[in-house]
Amino acid sequence: MDHFKVENLSISFGGLKAVNNISFSVEKNSIFSIIGPNGSGKTTIFNMISGIYKPDSGRIICDGENIVGSSPDHVARKGVARTFQNIELFSNATVMDNLLLGRHIHMKTGVFAGAFMWGRGSAAAKEEIANREIVENIIDFLDLQSVRNHYVASLPYGKRKLVELGRALALEPKILLLDEPSAGMNTEEKGDLNIWIKDIQADYQVTILLIEHDMNMIMGISDRIFAMNQGEKIVEGVAAEVQCHPEVIKAYLGEDLSC
Amino acid sequence: MPVGQLLVEGLAIGACYGLFATAVFWLAFVITMLFSILLGVLIEFLFLRPAKHPSILGMIVITLGAEMFLMGLASWKWGAEQKFFSLPLNPSVTYEPVKGMIINNWAIAVFAVTACIMLFLYIFFKYTKLGVAMRATQQNKHAAKIMGIRTERVFSFAWGFSSLIGAVAGMFFASRATLDPAFMMEPFLRAFAAAVLGGLMSIPGVIIGGALMGLIENFFGYYWPHWKPIIAFIVIILVLCLRPSGLFAKHYVKKV
Amino acid sequence: MDMKRDYYEDIQLFQSGVVLFWTVVLLLVLFTLPLVVPNYYVYLFNIIMVHIILAVGLNILVGSTGQISLGHAGFFAIGAYGTVLMMTLFQLPFILAILIAAFIAAFFGFILGLPALRLEGPYLAIVSLGFGLTIMHVIGGVDAFGGRMGIKVPPLDLGIKQLGISWILTTDFHKYYLILIMTIIMVVGARNILKTRVGRSFVAIRDSDIAAEVIGVNLTIYKTLAFAVSAFYAGIAGGLFGFVLGFFDPFTFNMILSIIFLVMVVVGGLGTILGGIMGATLITYLQYDLLKNIAEVPYFGALMVAVSKQWFTLVGLENFSSMAIGLIMIGIIIFEPLGMFGLWIRMKKYWMTWPF
Amino acid sequence: MMFKKKMLVSVIAVWAVLCIAQAAPAAPPAGFDDNEIRIGQWGPQTGPAAPWGSVARGSKLLFDIVNEEGGINGRKIKYFIRDDMYNPAQTVGVVKELVERQGVFAFVGGVGAACGMAVKDYLAANKIPWVGPSAADQDFIQPLNPYLFAVYPLYRDEANVLAQYIVEKLNMKKVGMLYQNDAYGKDGLEGAKERLATYKMSLVAEIPVEPTEKDLASQILRLKNSGAEAVLMFVNPTAAVIALKTAANVGFKPQWISSNTLSDYPLMFKISGGLWEGVITGAFGEIPDSTHPLMVKYREAAKRLNPQERWGTFYSAGILFADPLVEALKKAGRNLSTEAVMKALNSIKDYQTIGPKINWTEKQHQGTDSVMIQKCGPNASYIQLQGWTTNDLATWKKK
Numbered sequence A: 001m002d003h004f005k006v007e008n009l010s011i012s013f014g015g016l017k018a019v020n021n022i023s024f025s026v027e028k029n030s031i032f033s034i035i036g037p038n039g040s041g042k043t044t045i046f047n048m049i050s051g052i053y054k055p056d057s058g059r060i061i062c063d064g065e066n067i068v069g070s071s072p073d074h075v076a077r078k079g080v081a082r083t084f085q086n087i088e089l090f091s092n093a094t095v096m097d098n099l100l101l102g103r104h105i106h107m108k109t110g111v112f113a114g115a116f117m118w119g120r121g122s123a124a125a126k127e128e129i130a131n132r133e134i135v136e137n138i139i140d141f142l143d144l145q146s147v148r149n150h151y152v153a154s155l156p157y158g159k160r161k162l163v164e165l166g167r168a169l170a171l172e173p174k175i176l177l178l179d180e181p182s183a184g185m186n187t188e189e190k191g192d193l194n195i196w197i198k199d200i201q202a203d204y205q206v207t208i209l210l211i212e213h214d215m216n217m218i219m220g221i222s223d224r225i226f227a228m229n230q231g232e233k234i235v236e237g238v239a240a241e242v243q244c245h246p247e248v249i250k251a252y253l254g255e256d257l258s259c
Numbered sequence B: 001m002p003v004g005q006l007l008v009e010g011l012a013i014g015a016c017y018g019l020f021a022t023a024v025f026w027l028a029f030v031i032t033m034l035f036s037i038l039l040g041v042l043i044e045f046l047f048l049r050p051a052k053h054p055s056i057l058g059m060i061v062i063t064l065g066a067e068m069f070l071m072g073l074a075s076w077k078w079g080a081e082q083k084f085f086s087l088p089l090n091p092s093v094t095y096e097p098v099k100g101m102i103i104n105n106w107a108i109a110v111f112a113v114t115a116c117i118m119l120f121l122y123i124f125f126k127y128t129k130l131g132v133a134m135r136a137t138q139q140n141k142h143a144a145k146i147m148g149i150r151t152e153r154v155f156s157f158a159w160g161f162s163s164l165i166g167a168v169a170g171m172f173f174a175s176r177a178t179l180d181p182a183f184m185m186e187p188f189l190r191a192f193a194a195a196v197l198g199g200l201m202s203i204p205g206v207i208i209g210g211a212l213m214g215l216i217e218n219f220f221g222y223y224w225p226h227w228k229p230i231i232a233f234i235v236i237i238l239v240l241c242l243r244p245s246g247l248f249a250k251h252y253v254k255k256v
Numbered sequence C: 001m002d003m004k005r006d007y008y009e010d011i012q013l014f015q016s017g018v019v020l021f022w023t024v025v026l027l028l029v030l031f032t033l034p035l036v037v038p039n040y041y042v043y044l045f046n047i048i049m050v051h052i053i054l055a056v057g058l059n060i061l062v063g064s065t066g067q068i069s070l071g072h073a074g075f076f077a078i079g080a081y082g083t084v085l086m087m088t089l090f091q092l093p094f095i096l097a098i099l100i101a102a103f104i105a106a107f108f109g110f111i112l113g114l115p116a117l118r119l120e121g122p123y124l125a126i127v128s129l130g131f132g133l134t135i136m137h138v139i140g141g142v143d144a145f146g147g148r149m150g151i152k153v154p155p156l157d158l159g160i161k162q163l164g165i166s167w168i169l170t171t172d173f174h175k176y177y178l179i180l181i182m183t184i185i186m187v188v189g190a191r192n193i194l195k196t197r198v199g200r201s202f203v204a205i206r207d208s209d210i211a212a213e214v215i216g217v218n219l220t221i222y223k224t225l226a227f228a229v230s231a232f233y234a235g236i237a238g239g240l241f242g243f244v245l246g247f248f249d250p251f252t253f254n255m256i257l258s259i260i261f262l263v264m265v266v267v268g269g270l271g272t273i274l275g276g277i278m279g280a281t282l283i284t285y286l287q288y289d290l291l292k293n294i295a296e297v298p299y300f301g302a303l304m305v306a307v308s309k310q311w312f313t314l315v316g317l318e319n320f321s322s323m324a325i326g327l328i329m330i331g332i333i334i335f336e337p338l339g340m341f342g343l344w345i346r347m348k349k350y351w352m353t354w355p356f
Numbered sequence D: 001m002m003f004k005k006k007m008l009v010s011v012i013a014v015w016a017v018l019c020i021a022q023a024a025p026a027a028p029p030a031g032f033d034d035n036e037i038r039i040g041q042w043g044p045q046t047g048p049a050a051p052w053g054s055v056a057r058g059s060k061l062l063f064d065i066v067n068e069e070g071g072i073n074g075r076k077i078k079y080f081i082r083d084d085m086y087n088p089a090q091t092v093g094v095v096k097e098l099v100e101r102q103g104v105f106a107f108v109g110g111v112g113a114a115c116g117m118a119v120k121d122y123l124a125a126n127k128i129p130w131v132g133p134s135a136a137d138q139d140f141i142q143p144l145n146p147y148l149f150a151v152y153p154l155y156r157d158e159a160n161v162l163a164q165y166i167v168e169k170l171n172m173k174k175v176g177m178l179y180q181n182d183a184y185g186k187d188g189l190e191g192a193k194e195r196l197a198t199y200k201m202s203l204v205a206e207i208p209v210e211p212t213e214k215d216l217a218s219q220i221l222r223l224k225n226s227g228a229e230a231v232l233m234f235v236n237p238t239a240a241v242i243a244l245k246t247a248a249n250v251g252f253k254p255q256w257i258s259s260n261t262l263s264d265y266p267l268m269f270k271i272s273g274g275l276w277e278g279v280i281t282g283a284f285g286e287i288p289d290s291t292h293p294l295m296v297k298y299r300e301a302a303k304r305l306n307p308q309e310r311w312g313t314f315y316s317a318g319i320l321f322a323d324p325l326v327e328a329l330k331k332a333g334r335n336l337s338t339e340a341v342m343k344a345l346n347s348i349k350d351y352q353t354i355g356p357k358i359n360w361t362e363k364q365h366q367g368t369d370s371v372m373i374q375k376c377g378p379n380a381s382y383i384q385l386q387g388w389t390t391n392d393l394a395t396w397k398k399k
Helices: A042-049 A072-077 A095-102 A111-115 A123-141 A157-170 A187-203 A215-221 A239-243 A246-253 B006-020 B025-048 B056-078 B105-127 B129-139 B141-146 B151-176 B185-198 B203-223 B225-242 C017-036 C039-064 C072-089 C094-116 C121-141 C172-195 C197-207 C209-214 C219-245 C255-268 C273-290 C300-311 C317-335 C339-352 D002-021 D050-068 D088-102 D113-125 D155-168 D183-198 D217-225 D237-249 D265-271 D293-305 D313-332 D338-346
Strands: A004-013 A016-026 A031-035 A057-062 A080-082 A175-179 A207-211 A224-229 A232-237 B094-098 B101-104 D036-043 D076-083 D106-108 D175-180 D205-209 D230-234 D255-258 D280-283 D371-376 D382-389
Touching (some): A004 A042, A016 A042, A016 A057, A016 A224, A016 A232, A031 A042, A031 A215, A042 A080, A042 A175, A042 A207, A072 A080, A072 C209, A095 A123, A095 A157, A095 C197, A111 C172, A111 C197, A123 A157, A123 A187, A157 A175, A157 A187, A187 A207, A187 A215, A215 A239, A224 A239, A224 A246, A232 A239, B025 B056, B025 B151, B056 C121, B056 C255, B101 B105, B105 B203, B141 B151, B151 B185, B151 D237, B185 B203, B185 B225, B185 C121, B225 C121, B225 D205, B225 D217, C017 C039, C017 C172, C039 C172, C039 C255, C039 C273, C072 C094, C072 C219, C121 C255, C172 C197, C172 C219, C172 C273, C197 C209, C197 C219, C209 C219, C219 D088, C255 C273, C255 C317, C255 C339, C273 C317, C273 C339, C273 D088, D050 D076, D050 D293, D050 D313, D076 D088, D088 D113, D106 D313, D155 D175, D155 D183, D155 D230, D155 D255, D155 D371, D155 D382, D175 D183, D175 D217, D175 D237, D183 D205, D183 D230, D205 D217, D237 D265, D265 D371, D293 D313, D313 D338
Parallel strands (some): A031 A207, A031 A224, A080 A175, D036 D106, D175 D205, D175 D230, D230 D255, D255 D280
Antiparallel strands (some): A004 A057, D280 D371, D371 D382
């Protein structure tokens, strides 16, 4: 059974073929990177996977089940978490609350159970305590203790990226989609991020799909790389193969160069 | 957002009344128009400009607050009793172009003035620099600012202009009914609902929305007078369920 | 660092001993108050508490979920009429009647929530406004509801008629305790909802609905749920309000009331429990008491009378009340967008470091 | 921790029980002392019904006159007006404030049926007489409320008398009706139907109007198409003016007949731009420019004491509603008590000032069913068509 697979995925916006007949398959617990110039349709693929866009054709198979047509919250329940290119956090909530929201699908307190949280023994309080413990671990892991109770709106950009990553982790995903996690970070932060991604892969047993522009980072951590341009696939393979592919170089630099 | 400022017309009309006692109609008319523009600009300058990045809810609350303040001021000055107001038109002069369809001077004047204003607005938004700047500001205030549009002036102008139009509408309404500080509340709600029905920021939308609203109300009002006050709102709720931004406006979807 | 943390700390009702102390003091004051103040104030407090329940519920919708409603007087009316009709037509005990009425209001909230899924800003405002007007009109049109003539409220019997138990509350004084206990339950309930999963999801929808969706929050369910919860609060408040008044007609629940409710929430502070409480208290006090007899306020009253005589009319002096509330609305948005809650936080910060 | 919380809960519980157990609300202050009698009235000074606020100010004129003449048996009247915005919730608030904080002996006037209904039982429970509500709701007098004394003829009776006048005096067979969609309009509708039924006739059109409506085109068109010769209006002044203007626009010229609520001819004439001429209305009392000695006196006093106020029907109705209370207070004598005043009120017989004759007994608190019919002449002059006429079909008298 395939762990995660995309088959013949296509979508067009008003005549423009944003993604055209893309297929790839991802191994369990690997890091799979998608690269390509701006506008090549990488984020669109993520949006289709997480259910924000509905593809015109094709299938997205997650643990043997086609998730095309599911609404975003259903996709999340299947164990797919993601971050966004431009950060979509809940900015008027604290870091803690943002991470707890990542636990949403693992909790079941409803309105009434919530309203009747009278004391430590109530079902809602028990669930809260248990989930807060898990979230504290993620906070420790990402080194966010200092801003634990700060409002997200008051945080610097790099920290926000981390909070968003933490929120996705709190969902305990099977598949994690990271959309340009290192954008806007300095070299030092990027180095930390590199290590974290590796750790996440190891500690949380999660499959990572990564969109990234930083070639050093991509080449260093990816198990497989998928290169695309203008909605079409160029090449898929390990780092060395992709790096030297003439069309990849052309797409990035606009001229023919060889390694 | 040149929408929702019809509210000020109550006071403008009040001022109008004050002038009528002493001046001839056209002089009073001109002064009232000037006054309503001034009032609109003043509201923008005093109440809206100092607010930093108000949300839509904040704008609504400020507008409602301004309305309560002005209505209170007008009632304090002129009392709550109804006053007489008339345009220099004899409403009893009627024509019957088709059998059973009677039209009077008042209605003709309303149609003519509305057509002029709408035509002007259409040309204004489509072809003048200021009009385009206004549209740009409405769609994205920050981008407009970066492009060198003085958005604050645009807002002032929008307020001044919309209160001018509101004052004209108020005069027509007052000449059909009576004049008191709260008399425009009900028509204003309906006007706003009609604009929403057609789609805000779409001039043909507003015209058609208004026409539809009037027709629905009057046809239902004839056959089921009991339900006249709410039938238009029910229709609007149903329409908006199908077209969330009204009949003619574009629905924007946020990109991630 | 093997320090065991207590994860309950963040969600417990009293975050510290200081909070606990002041809460106890406040409760003691609230419970003794009617014994020492004139009965008129007891009525005023009853109205304030009813408005607090409503404002706290409306704040869940407007403040926490970010949806605008100009139709809450409609839910308020459903609560009031529902409770009274349940008691007179079906002879239900009060507690059951008010709960059923609140659930009916919640159901209508759910219905209003459905178009709200696709609407925002001014569009939603108009739809909710139309909803409020429709409720008012439909109630006025049905004779079983008392029509336009209004409806008289039965005695407030806390017992169960069928079992022959009867405990009738007649005076404002007795109703005060019932309403106070209901208010405490509802406010703590709202606070708990906001501290747990459902409340967090509301906030998530307000801040970024797309992000909320991709972490598994179902927009359809939670947006309509926010309307339903807030309508439930309005329903409970309406049920109590009916008994505070003793008689009401559809016009009691007019559009102005919806606007005033929204003003309470905005003036108090969006998205916080304390904000709803403070806003409801201030606006109700201004409307019902302080601004009622401007001419009788010492010094200021005489000044206003003189001003009226000189430049305005004495007849219209009462309109000062609407002017003052209008100015408060504008002032809050301009100077303190967080409302009275923001002022409170600032004051607290100032006093924390006092006298340095 | 748990122990502390339990302590807390039990302390609060005990406290609450103690509080409720010794519940004994303080008695409200007395309504009078040796120097003054406190009297209150609520009325909309702001909001949608503010034009009717002049009733409360009219009563003030009467009390000012009484005070000028030395008060009642050595006591001056202290009068409170409170704005309730025509909203029952606020009415209850202001009435409680007056009774429990200021200490009020009696209430007069009070606009609004729902507002009155909301406080009626409270006033009775506190044994506070309420004279002359300026609304005519049948529920005020049936069943008998011992502390409520109504002056105003019931809308039902008025519509009855007006319908009789249309059929018998004007000889019109097709009667349409435009009524406000509330207690006021619906009571009028009932009365008109009741009278027409005795002639085996029915209304050719019954059109409801919302109080706030500003466009009546479809309603008027419907009246026109029904072929009504006479249209009975039970609406507010604004709606009446809109109706007349709209009718003029479509060339519909019936005989308009309306309730006394619209009998302020100078106002109606002015705000309708002269269209009011020829309209027939019921009347509260004497016409404003009457030469009735009392009217002359009040008119002069108004000019002197309250020059900003327009001398209109609502204003003088405020005097009319308060008159019987002053009479009863005088009769009760220096030894004032609620019982004495109640006794005086219950024995008022054929008492007439500037309105109809008022009769109250222990068992009957509806003062009158008489209506005067007037017509608006040129320049808003009053033409009296028919003197005080009683309604022989009045249902409340039969009980």
